[in-house]
Amino acid sequence: MPWKLLWRNVLGHPVRSLLTVGAVAIAVFLVCVLQAVTSGLTRTLSSAAANRLLVQSAVSLFVDLPLSYQQKIAAVPGIEAICKWQWFGGRYEQDKGGFFPQFGIDPDTFAASYPEITIVEGSYADFQRERTACMVGIDTATKYGWKIGQTVPIAGTIFQRTDGRPWEFTVRAIYTSNSAAVDKISLYFPFHYLQESVEQGGAIGPDGVGVYMLRVAKGSDPLAVQQAVDGMFANGPQRVQTTTEAEFNRQFISMLGDVPTLLQLIGGAVLFAIFFAVLNTMLMAGRERTRAIGVMKALGFTDHTTGALLVAESLLLCMLGAALGIGLGLAAEAPFAAATGAFLPGFGFDEATLWLGAGIALGTGLVAGLLPGWRAARMNTIAALREVG
Numbered sequence: 001m002p003w004k005l006l007w008r009n010v011l012g013h014p015v016r017s018l019l020t021v022g023a024v025a026i027a028v029f030l031v032c033v034l035q036a037v038t039s040g041l042t043r044t045l046s047s048a049a050a051n052r053l054l055v056q057s058a059v060s061l062f063v064d065l066p067l068s069y070q071q072k073i074a075a076v077p078g079i080e081a082i083c084k085w086q087w088f089g090g091r092y093e094q095d096k097g098g099f100f101p102q103f104g105i106d107p108d109t110f111a112a113s114y115p116e117i118t119i120v121e122g123s124y125a126d127f128q129r130e131r132t133a134c135m136v137g138i139d140t141a142t143k144y145g146w147k148i149g150q151t152v153p154i155a156g157t158i159f160q161r162t163d164g165r166p167w168e169f170t171v172r173a174i175y176t177s178n179s180a181a182v183d184k185i186s187l188y189f190p191f192h193y194l195q196e197s198v199e200q201g202g203a204i205g206p207d208g209v210g211v212y213m214l215r216v217a218k219g220s221d222p223l224a225v226q227q228a229v230d231g232m233f234a235n236g237p238q239r240v241q242t243t244t245e246a247e248f249n250r251q252f253i254s255m256l257g258d259v260p261t262l263l264q265l266i267g268g269a270v271l272f273a274i275f276f277a278v279l280n281t282m283l284m285a286g287r288e289r290t291r292a293i294g295v296m297k298a299l300g301f302t303d304h305t306t307g308a309l310l311v312a313e314s315l316l317l318c319m320l321g322a323a324l325g326i327g328l329g330l331a332a333e334a335p336f337a338a339a340t341g342a343f344l345p346g347f348g349f350d351e352a353t354l355w356l357g358a359g360i361a362l363g364t365g366l367v368a369g370l371l372p373g374w375r376a377a378r379m380n381t382i383a384a385l386r387e388v389g
Helices: 003-012 014-046 069-074 107-113 124-129 138-144 191-199 222-232 245-254 259-288 290-298 303-340 351-377 381-386
Strands: 052-057 079-087 102-105 117-122 133-137 151-155 167-177 187-190 211-216 240-244
Touching: 003 014, 014 259, 014 303, 014 351, 052 222, 052 245, 069 079, 069 211, 069 222, 079 107, 079 191, 102 191, 107 124, 107 211, 117 124, 124 133, 124 167, 133 138, 138 167, 187 191, 211 222, 222 240, 240 245, 259 303, 259 351, 303 351
Parallel strands: 102 187, 133 167
Antiparallel strands: 052 211, 052 240, 079 102, 079 211, 117 167, 133 187, 151 167
């Protein structure tokens, strides 16, 4: 293969080559991002714990359950611990556009129920004993520069203080997570702080709790526990729906629509467009070099070599685009992960995703180069010399 001639052909039209490489790079970048989102959804669901169940209102996730349900649910055989989860929905006072989840939880049962969580700064004991303490994910703490002992003002939206001031939480623990099922951006605070504030008139907001998390005892059947809890409230006063953690996460994600199918359609459209863009580039290159191909054959170059040059050029352009696209994807991985952490803790570029991007570029380059390569290989030398490209 005359490599110098290959590079000369590529650099002969620098603008066209650059645009082709850029188009392939954007396509590979988009495909990698879309695949990473799909893989992240899968990892988030597959990482869910088998011994955790979520109890919500059978009407809607946005309808709170009575606090009196906790004691009744805790008495169901097979339940080792129960923990409240109340969506707070506040806004950080110093970053109105920023978003991260906040939850009121039961500190006494939360840590043992989520072994995926590790405290990296501060202590869980301090968080557990202080009424206005909070525990925050390492990504959010890093983003805002929060330190242990710092007071964080959160403006209430669902729960508002009657004095008009923001809620204030003191950072006592910063956590990380080793599971895609648990994000690294949430802020947790004791539920009883929220409950007492509402009951004593210091704040206004809905009564009850959004979700009860149940930790199933080892050796107990989660399905039996699930059926027992649902059956207990089958006749009211408010019916409940108990699901596994994986199913709960799946329902939450489905609120966004059929994301995987949508991403596949977008990815398919991108590939369809980029294939014809590269094919058009190579057909133009083949037509322009008709006389050059005739000269090469007259000088002794074989049909195989003249055809392979165009295929190799197509592959080179696409692989350069793939390298650029994968590089852009890796550079954008951290910002994308931070932006999607609230809904997609499992986002990330794994090895399979990167190989998929490279494989798509390789396949596109090969197929797009075959037609002009085949035309060059079968071209008659005299006819090529006579033709004006």
